[in-house]
Amino acid sequence: MADTAVRPAPAAGTTQTASRGRPGRRKEAVAGYVFLSPWLLGLFGITLLPMLYSLYLSFTDYDLLQDPEWVGLENYERMFTGDPQFWNAVVATVLFAVTSVPLKLAVALGVALLLYRNRRGVGLYRSLYYVPSLLGGSVAIAIVWQTLFGGQGAINEVLAVFGIPTRAWINDPSFALGTLVVLAAWQFGAPMVIFLAGLKQIPAEMFEAAALDGAGRFKQFWHVTLPLLSPVLFFNVVLETIAGFQGFTAAFVISGGTGGPADSTLLYTVYLYLRGFGDFQMGYASAMAWVFLVALGIITAIVFRSGSLWVHYADEGDR
Amino acid sequence: MATTTVAPVATAAAAPGPVGNNRRWYEGATAHVVLIALLLVALYPIVYMIGTSFKAPDEILNNVNVLPRRFSPQNYAEGWIGIPGVTFGTFFLNSAVVAAGVVIGNVVACSLAAFAFARLKFPLRGFWFAIMIGTLLLPHHVLIVPQYVLFNSLEWINTPLPLIVPKFLATEAFFVFLMVQFMRGIPRSLDEAAEIDGCGPYRRFLFVVLPLTKPALVTTAVFSFIWTWNDFFTQLVYLNDLDAYTVPIGLRLFLDSSGQNAIAPMFAMSVLSLVPVFLFFLVFQRLIVDGINTSGIKG
Numbered sequence: 001m002a003d004t005a006v007r008p009a010p011a012a013g014t015t016q017t018a019s020r021g022r023p024g025r026r027k028e029a030v031a032g033y034v035f036l037s038p039w040l041l042g043l044f045g046i047t048l049l050p051m052l053y054s055l056y057l058s059f060t061d062y063d064l065l066q067d068p069e070w071v072g073l074e075n076y077e078r079m080f081t082g083d084p085q086f087w088n089a090v091v092a093t094v095l096f097a098v099t100s101v102p103l104k105l106a107v108a109l110g111v112a113l114l115l116y117r118n119r120r121g122v123g124l125y126r127s128l129y130y131v132p133s134l135l136g137g138s139v140a141i142a143i144v145w146q147t148l149f150g151g152q153g154a155i156n157e158v159l160a161v162f163g164i165p166t167r168a169w170i171n172d173p174s175f176a177l178g179t180l181v182v183l184a185a186w187q188f189g190a191p192m193v194i195f196l197a198g199l200k201q202i203p204a205e206m207f208e209a210a211a212l213d214g215a216g217r218f219k220q221f222w223h224v225t226l227p228l229l230s231p232v233l234f235f236n237v238v239l240e241t242i243a244g245f246q247g248f249t250a251a252f253v254i255s256g257g258t259g260g261p262a263d264s265t266l267l268y269t270v271y272l273y274l275r276g277f278g279d280f281q282m283g284y285a286s287a288m289a290w291v292f293l294v295a296l297g298i299i300t301a302i303v304f305r306s307g308s309l310w311v312h313y314a315d316e317g318d319r
Numbered sequence: 320m321a322t323t324t325v326a327p328v329a330t331a332a333a334a335p336g337p338v339g340n341n342r343r344w345y346e347g348a349t350a351h352v353v354l355i356a357l358l359l360v361a362l363y364p365i366v367y368m369i370g371t372s373f374k375a376p377d378e379i380l381n382n383v384n385v386l387p388r389r390f391s392p393q394n395y396a397e398g399w400i401g402i403p404g405v406t407f408g409t410f411f412l413n414s415a416v417v418a419a420g421v422v423i424g425n426v427v428a429c430s431l432a433a434f435a436f437a438r439l440k441f442p443l444r445g446f447w448f449a450i451m452i453g454t455l456l457l458p459h460h461v462l463i464v465p466q467y468v469l470f471n472s473l474e475w476i477n478t479p480l481p482l483i484v485p486k487f488l489a490t491e492a493f494f495v496f497l498m499v500q501f502m503r504g505i506p507r508s509l510d511e512a513a514e515i516d517g518c519g520p521y522r523r524f525l526f527v528v529l530p531l532t533k534p535a536l537v538t539t540a541v542f543s544f545i546w547t548w549n550d551f552f553t554q555l556v557y558l559n560d561l562d563a564y565t566v567p568i569g570l571r572l573f574l575d576s577s578g579q580n581a582i583a584p585m586f587a588m589s590v591l592s593l594v595p596v597f598l599f600f601l602v603f604q605r606l607i608v609d610g611i612n613t614s615g616i617k618g
Contacts, residue, residue: 032441042488140589
């Protein structure tokens with residue numbers, strides 16, 4: 001996982017120039033660790049040791065008041081076989097990720113293509129389209145969403161014009177998650193900016209050559225734009241997938257801290273929070289966290305693996 | 320490579336498109352119509368929020384227009400004291416303290432680590448760097464339980480410390496990575512010249528590399544501020560005392576306690592809560608939008 005992640009950037013050790021046998025070498029090594037010491041302290045004190053501790057906690061019952069009590073695999077057993085809410089959370093999270101990520105990226109790519117073809121005013125458009133990304137993760141916007149998609153919300157007013165029956169979208173188990181997906185897709189600005197930067201890198205001759213060969217706009221997109229953009233698309237898929245599985249704020253705020261209605265917006269992180277900090281079942285929450293870590297690791301690995309099938313690197317021949 | 324995008328590219332927007340010149344004018348016009356229509360849809364929720372925050376109570380349900388018929392700024396005064404026993408002033412102050420601490424912590428600690436990775440040779444450097452990249456992908460939620468146990472035992476709950484102190488230990492790997500990428504773009508001959516003049520690693524960091532890293536430091540500061548200001552999860556976990564609440568936690572309490580009865584004052588506070596982020600965006604617009612591209616992709 002770790003070594004594949006470095007791939008878009010040059011590897012760590014490659015850029016250094018040789019500095020053989022300088023007298024200051026030892027001094028430099030000491031200085032290196034001096035500069036690195038806050039990070040090392042954080043790595044062990046706040047990241048690695050707590051991770052190990054949570055692995056231990058996941059085999060215990062712990063409520064912060066009494067000492068952890070060893071229960072073996074009980075937490076994991078309960079999670080997989082005796083807790084329907086856990087599976088509701090898994091289903092909601094997967095549904096959320098597999099719908100919101102493609103939708104968000106499709107909108108981002110579409111708008112980026114429109115902007116790229118019409119460069120006049122691109123800077124202003126780019127900034128304005130970015131505003132939802134900037135603000136969208138906040139509690140304030142979640143509150144607005146709750147009102148917009150509530151029974152008397154403005155969305156119903158708009159839909160009524162088109163004869164679509166009105167309902168309290170956020171209170172309907174079949175639609176509540178959908179409002180979260182729309183909210184996620186609405187924040188398409190950040191991937192759009194990345195797509196735009198990627199599009200700028202495509203040499204104009206590529207399109208000219210394709211046009212001379214008689215390729216229409218659709219063929220140009222399919223055979224020139226998309227392959228040349230695939231590294232950037234890949235980057236966006238990775239970023240958004242990881243973020244998509246970790247959504248919390250909107251689901252928590254809009255559902256009033258419950259993941260309802262009927263667990264339909266019970267994202268994994270929301271459930272983890274409720275178990276850990278609502279019921280103070282620290283052991284169970286730790287077990288959930290470790291399952292989450294492993295699952296996300298596998299998903300990330302699959303995304304990276306899939307990359308070799310569809311990501312086209314322009315400089316592949318030179319390597 | 321990534322470093323080039325950190326610097327503002329002022330002329331890029333004005334350059335003519337590669338396929339744009341021979342295109343008939345109405346295609347461009349159609350695209351602009353589509354872009355503007357999309358923009359109206361995209362900005363609608365924000366305009367709706369601002370408009371509603373100025374509506375009088377009787378207009379909330381009756382006036383479907385985005386803009387209020389009567390301009391009612393008193394919603395802001397009502398919302399400010401909307402939660403008994405505390406004002407939003409306390410929340411804003413708490414948020415400001417947390418955000419300032421995080422900004423300073425990230426800038427200081429991440430630049431130290433980045434300098435080591437980008438400029439110094441020491442044993443196991445590649446190994447630590449790989450681990451640092453690995454922590455980039457580590458979901459924050461995995462650490463929240465044990466970190467809570469740790470900070471609870473230190474009696475840091477309901478203080479800003481659990482939110483700030485980790486940043487002074489460079490736990491925000493994203494910014495370390497960003498600065499490493501940036502520092503690699505600074506010509507090495509500068510350090511070498513300083514070294515020949517007798518500068519050790521510490522003075523090289525302080526007087527040569529750090530001043531030249533300023534764009535990346537500013538990017539780090541701006542993003543640290545925005546992310547911290549909008550952060551909800553961590554603050555929800557660590558702050559349970561009304562007097563320690565930050566703006567997002569206060570807003571959420573407002574929603575739960577008054578709900579649909581106080582939409583306009585609640586929207587007024589929502590608008591206020593976004594003002595600092597929006598001001599940052601106005602000032603650092605180009606840097607923010609360009610900064611998104613600095614995560615190591617081709618650019």
